[in-house]
Amino acid sequence: MIALNKTDEAIKMLTPLQRQSPNNEVLTLNLVVSLQTAKQYQQAEKILALFIRTHPEHVLAHLIAIDLYKQTKNKAKEHAHRAQLLSLKGLFRKASQEMGTALIYAQSSLDQARYSASIDLYKKQDIRLSALQK
The missing domain is CATH 1.25.40 (Serine Threonine Protein Phosphatase 5, Tetratricopeptide repeat)
Incomplete structure (x- = not known):
């Protein structure tokens, strides 16, 4: 339809x-x-x-x-979902960068805190993934 x-x-x-x-x-x-x-x-x-x-x-x-x-x-949410999509693919470094872009556009302190926490999580996941690949 x-x-x-x-x-x-x-x-x-x-x-x-x-x-x-x-x-x-x-x-x-x-x-x-x-x-x-x-x-x-x-x-x-x-x-x-x-x-x-x-x-x-x-x-x-x-x-x-x-x-x-x-x-x-809504650039903040667009980039945040793009970051989440990248993280699902295991591309944590790119996800972190994309979430950084979302953080730039975020207007509420709640979204800023959420996006910052996601960046930290993606960085930790990237380190863990790199350690597994060695």
Whole structure:
């Protein structure tokens, strides 16, 4: 339906289904993409944030988040999700650098603290990975 430009119909169909099965990855991510396509960014972000909280290693969810935050011009969150995606690939040094970029754009002290903690974690993971590779 999304590909057929029937976004509103997709949202009407997917919303009750996703409420019945909130852990269904396919329903949830299709609803998020539909909402994003309809420029209902706040609702898309709310559903996606809850999904990522329970599925933090879901690569596609992070890709969708990167696209969502790019569209909404939220550079801090865009870079933070890009960093998380890099960390899932084991690219901790790059993840740390990307999270540093997110830190530059972060406006709230809570986000700044969260991003700083993530940088520290990525640096530690990079050291551990390097030690394993020797």
